[in-house]
Every structure is written in C-alpha cells, then in structure tokens.
Amino acid sequence: MYSNMFDTHAHYTDRAFDADREELLAELQEKGVSLVMLAGCSTQDSAACAALANRYDYIYAAAGVHPECVDELPENWLAEIRRIAETEPKVRAIGEIGLDYHYDGYDAEKQKAVFTAQLELAQELDLPVILHVRDAIGDAMEILRKYRPRGVMHCYSGSAETAKEILSLGLHISFTGVLTFKNARKALEVLELLPPERFMLETDCPYMAPVPFRGKRCDSSMIAHTAEKAAEIMGMDTQQLIDRCCENGKKLFGI
C-alpha cells in the first residue's frame, strides 16, 4: 500500500462513474490517493470538472477543449474556457488540448486553430497546459516549438527521439496504465531516458486501466500498478517515485 499518489489526469465527470461517483471519490484518499487533476474535454465538461473539484479538497481541475470535440463548439467557447479558468478557484491548467488525427474525418485546420487559441490563453493567464496528441506529433511539435508552453504531454505514445525533443522544450511527460501492457516497449524506452523530475503518473480513468485490471473501469487507486512498473524500469523505489511525481505535479499545477 502506497501513499501520496497524485493522479494527474482523470475524467470523473465521465458517465462511467454515474452510478457510484460519490462513494468512489469519498474513498480514494483512504486508498493512498492524495491528489487528482481532472482534465476538461469541452466547455460543458470543463464547467462540470470545476464544479466537482469544488466539492473535494483533494481534487483540482483543468479547463479546455479536447481536439476530438472541435466539431460541436459553441460560438463563445473560448470566452467560456477563459471564464472558467479565471473564476474557478480549483482550475490550475488549460487542458486537455492538442491534436488528434486518429479517426477519419478530422479537421486538421480547425483542430490547429482551437489548439493555438488555447495555448495563447494559457500563456496570457500564465497557466500550464495538459497536452493530448495522437497520430499528429509532427504538426503538434511544430506548434509547440513556436509557443513553448509549460505543461505535460499526457499518455505519451511516441518515440524516444521525439520524447527528447519534448523534454528539450521543458515539458513533462506522463504515462497511464499502458506502461503495464505487454506491447509497451516504446513507452519503456522513453522511461529509460526520462529524468525523474519530468515524469508524472496518471490514469486517464475510466480508460486505460493497468494490468491486472486491463479492460475494466479504471480509477485513481490503480495508479499504484503503473508506478510499480515505472519504478522497476527507472531503477527507483516505488514510493520514492510516487513522492517525486507528486512533487512534480504540485509544482507544475501550483498546488
């Protein structure tokens, strides 16, 4: 049993938690979870994340529009994200934002416009960003080189080569339960070169449950299994790694 686990990326507003959200969130701290950062996906979801964070001392939130949500944007979306980020006391980041070209029919130009508008907002409000990039690392890096935000690349799935460039921009890299999957070779290579002060743990729950819970609904307590795998690869004591990640997250998000 570990203590001090900071889940730096969770989605407790997801429907998957509707049946038992309150019970689950009331018990997480007893299971060793000390902090949770909720990632916003749309204007509506960002408002819901902020409201949920207001009800629990240990929960914080980010406000942002996910690249997969750019098709249903309300006209005032940017003003709304700004309002949430400026007025909600538990909001400590803009996210999750980025580019996602995974599914056919995506609009790259729209995604880039929404992404850069939010990078500018983060810069103006002096907030870190939570980055979501899938199958779009080339375009994303071009934009990141230009804006150089403070923040974290979440659920990183790219090469060791690209990870080096992400680190050189000053960004953090975080990993989900994917680390524990059999096909995690690329992620493990990245871990080997990752300085502990740039590493963060996350679940992306309800998705990405680590082995031995793979395929089940994930929650923040399962981060222990991801931490054990990461500590093994990085040659660290698991609790020490968890403490380190907690410090990194607190510093980045100003908690």
Ligand SMILES: [Zn+2]
């Ligand atoms: Zn997410």
